[in-house]
Amino acid sequence: MELNDVSALVTGGASGLGRATAEALVRAGAQVTITDLPSSPGEEAATALGGGTRFVPADITDEATFNQALDVAEERGPLRAVVHCAGRGGDRLRIVDKEGNPGSLESFEQVLRVNLVGTYNVLRLSAARMVGNEPVDGERGTIVLTASVAAFDGQIGQTSYTASKAGVHGMTLVAARDLAGAQIRVNTIAPGIFDTPMLARLRQDIRDGLAASVPHPRRLGDPDDYAQLALTLLQNSYVNAETIRLDGGIRMAPR
Numbered sequence: 001m002e003l004n005d006v007s008a009l010v011t012g013g014a015s016g017l018g019r020a021t022a023e024a025l026v027r028a029g030a031q032v033t034i035t036d037l038p039s040s041p042g043e044e045a046a047t048a049l050g051g052g053t054r055f056v057p058a059d060i061t062d063e064a065t066f067n068q069a070l071d072v073a074e075e076r077g078p079l080r081a082v083v084h085c086a087g088r089g090g091d092r093l094r095i096v097d098k099e100g101n102p103g104s105l106e107s108f109e110q111v112l113r114v115n116l117v118g119t120y121n122v123l124r125l126s127a128a129r130m131v132g133n134e135p136v137d138g139e140r141g142t143i144v145l146t147a148s149v150a151a152f153d154g155q156i157g158q159t160s161y162t163a164s165k166a167g168v169h170g171m172t173l174v175a176a177r178d179l180a181g182a183q184i185r186v187n188t189i190a191p192g193i194f195d196t197p198m199l200a201r202l203r204q205d206i207r208d209g210l211a212a213s214v215p216h217p218r219r220l221g222d223p224d225d226y227a228q229l230a231l232t233l234l235q236n237s238y239v240n241a242e243t244i245r246l247d248g249g250i251r252m253a254p255r
């Protein structure tokens with residue numbers, strides 16, 4: 001898909017991977033709309049990104065507000081590209097703790113709600129807009145979702161996060177098959193350890209240790225690494241139904 005002048009929506013666009021992707025899309029000439037929580041610095045991000053970028057506050061788990069973001073994106077032309085980066089970290093809970101108490105079901109549900117139910121909401125509502133587009137070069141639209149390497153190598157304490165991200169990986173093939181008739185592609189990026197605000201709360205020595213555990217290149221992922229792959233997935237019309245690990249070759253240890 002040619003991105004110049006195309007209307008593109010980025011969720012989680014106020015921060016981290018989403019913000020870097022929005023920046024890359026603006027550079028590629030797309031008409032970019034970002035959406036993020038009302039409490040996020042989305043307005044500042046949109047101003048800094050330039051290129052007429054619009055910010056719409058929305059919760060990805062909420063149909064009404066997410067539809068408002070889609071409405072604004074459609075004011076800028078038929079929505080053809082969506083990169084879904086909004087998400088949250090896990091709850092670092094053992095299934096049974098040291099005192100023998102079972103992990104919190106409420107906490108598990110909250111992580112699944114944002115990362116998995118939210119992803120399905122973004123997927124279904126975005127695709128519902130794209131099916132009405134006129135095809136260009138055989139495509140009506142394309143969607144990139146975000147999982148994590150935790151979908152494959154979940155660490156102890158990551159039960160909820162891993163379950164949510166494995167769900168995103170699992171729905172990728174089904175969604176691509178389901179939407180193939182509508183000429184919409186769906187792919188997923190499974191990032192390793194990226195240097196974003198989500199990781200910034202960790203101590204520097206822990207961050208250094210994480211960087212040293214990446215086989216090659218021996219560094220944390222840069223949000224621009226993610227943005228570059230997201231744009232490739234939007235642009236390359238033969239990539240479909242794929243989850244791509246973007247991780248410098250890391251395989252997470254049990255803890």
Ligand SMILES: NC(=O)c1ccc[n+]([C@@H]2O[C@H](COP(=O)([O-])OP(=O)(O)OC[C@H]3O[C@@H](n4cnc5c(N)ncnc54)[C@H](O)[C@@H]3O)[C@@H](O)[C@H]2O)c1
Binds near residue numbers: 035114191192198
């Ligand atoms: N940073 C990493 O190392 C890493 C690794 C693997 C996967 N990921 C995934 O990448 C995605 C982006 O992470 P990031 O590192 O850029 O984090 P981030 O915290 O910098 O950005 C995530 C954004 O999502 C927004 N968000 C959270 N819940 C939301 C909701 N309900 N509705 C709308 N917006 C919401 C937040 O406000 C935030 O701006 C997440 O899905 C995360 O799980 C990140």
